[in-house]
Amino acid sequence: MATAGAEARPPLLSTAAQGLKIVVVGGFGVGKTTMVRAVSDIRPLNTEETMTRAGEGVDDLSAVQGKTTTTIAFDFGRISLNDETVLYLFGAPGQERFWFLWDRLFSGTLGAVVLVDTRRLEDSWYAIDRLEAHGTPFIVASNDFGGPRHTAEQVREALDLPAEIPLVECDARSRESSKDVLLALVHHLYALSTARSASEDPL
Amino acid sequence: MTRPGRDEDPDRLYTVTGGRSRSTVGAETFDLVTLVVSESAPVRGMQSEHAAILRICRFPTAVVELAADLGLPVSVVRILLGDLLAQGKITARHPRRAQTADALPDPDILKQVLVGLRNI
Numbered sequence: 001m002a003t004a005g006a007e008a009r010p011p012l013l014s015t016a017a018q019g020l021k022i023v024v025v026g027g028f029g030v031g032k033t034t035m036v037r038a039v040s041d042i043r044p045l046n047t048e049e050t051m052t053r054a055g056e057g058v059d060d061l062s063a064v065q066g067k068t069t070t071t072i073a074f075d076f077g078r079i080s081l082n083d084e085t086v087l088y089l090f091g092a093p094g095q096e097r098f099w100f101l102w103d104r105l106f107s108g109t110l111g112a113v114v115l116v117d118t119r120r121l122e123d124s125w126y127a128i129d130r131l132e133a134h135g136t137p138f139i140v141a142s143n144d145f146g147g148p149r150h151t152a153e154q155v156r157e158a159l160d161l162p163a164e165i166p167l168v169e170c171d172a173r174s175r176e177s178s179k180d181v182l183l184a185l186v187h188h189l190y191a192l193s194t195a196r197s198a199s200e201d202p203l
Numbered sequence: 204m205t206r207p208g209r210d211e212d213p214d215r216l217y218t219v220t221g222g223r224s225r226s227t228v229g230a231e232t233f234d235l236v237t238l239v240v241s242e243s244a245p246v247r248g249m250q251s252e253h254a255a256i257l258r259i260c261r262f263p264t265a266v267v268e269l270a271a272d273l274g275l276p277v278s279v280v281r282i283l284l285g286d287l288l289a290q291g292k293i294t295a296r297h298p299r300r301a302q303t304a305d306a307l308p309d310p311d312i313l314k315q316v317l318v319g320l321r322n323i
Contacts, residue, residue: 009268011261011262011263011264012238012262012263012264013262013263014240014262014263016238016262016263016296017238017263017296018238018296018298018299019234019235019236019237019238019265019296019298020236020298020312020316021235021236021298039323045267045268045271045272046271047267047270047271047276047277048270048276048277049276049277049278050216050276050278050279051278071276076267076271078265078268079319079320079323080319081315081316081318081319081320082315082318082319085312085315085316085319086236086238086265087316087319087320088235088236088265088267090235106235108234108298110308110312110313110316111308137307179320179323182320183317183320183321186313186316186317186320187317189307189308189313190310190313190314190317192307193307193308193309193310193313194310196307
């Protein structure tokens with residue numbers, strides 16, 4: 001008997017050996033789950049993580065109940081890239097209060113897409129600050145909500161986005177468009193990664 | 204009655220893990236995308252969550268998918284997986300630590316991702 005939620009999902013190939021992660025981060029309602037759904041092989045799933053701020057060294061849950069426990073829910077989807085490699089896409093709320101959890105949850109991620117709504121660019125300031133501080137490479141994707149057009153320069157200026165970080169436009173509802181956003185991120189990562197290898201100190 | 208439908212109900216989590224919030228065996232090594240594979244079938248008398256994991260993981264299944272399927276927080280699933288790993292009932296395919304010192308992924312992995320994404 002399958003557990004609820006497991007029935008409809010196609011299993012991975014038995015050869016699947018390597019999971020990779022990309023995070024889509026952004027403010028509430030900006031289209032993170034829409035984008036994950038657009039490119040995922042499976043209907044997005046939802047799960048949660050509970051974290052206790054003082055709980056890292058605690059051995060007994062009963063001792064934890066009086067402490068600050070935070071639960072965060074997140075959506076994810078997956079794309080089988082080949083017989084062995086599976087890419088997981090996580091939608092992560094960008095609000096300040098969640099970041100101490102993301103640092104842990106998403107360590108080892110390839111990179112991030114910051115999804116922005118040009119009508120509410122300030123919602124993504126914190127996420128961008130945090131990614132920069134954490135050293136996680138990212139690009140910015142502006143989801144087209146059909147409002148007044150903003151030039152790339154205007155968006156860059158409002159986000160104080162350095163020239164070397166790609167800014168792309170997208171329609172998160174479209175599979176092709178969302179796929180192009182992921183490709184833009186991976187191209188960016190590839191350029192960073194090869195540039196670094198080339199300039200590596202022989203010592 | 205307990206609150207309906209809330210999985211973080213501490214009573215349930217306490218029961219599922221036998222009161223532990225950490226595993227004795229390497230639960231921290233289970234990444235969200237570590238792929239778990241069953242090495243044996245569930246047996247009678249086994250804790251139902253352990254049995255469910257063994258059923259689901261007949262095919263490779265990521266830790267985060269297990270958490271979604273079981274309706275349990277990822278941290279609790281890690282503890283259950285630590286139990287099964289210690290008993291030799293599962294194997295874990297961990298993500299390769301391909302990151303270079305400044306956290307940039309390996310170009311070879313990125314090439315695979317580019318090719319794979321273009322084909323979706």
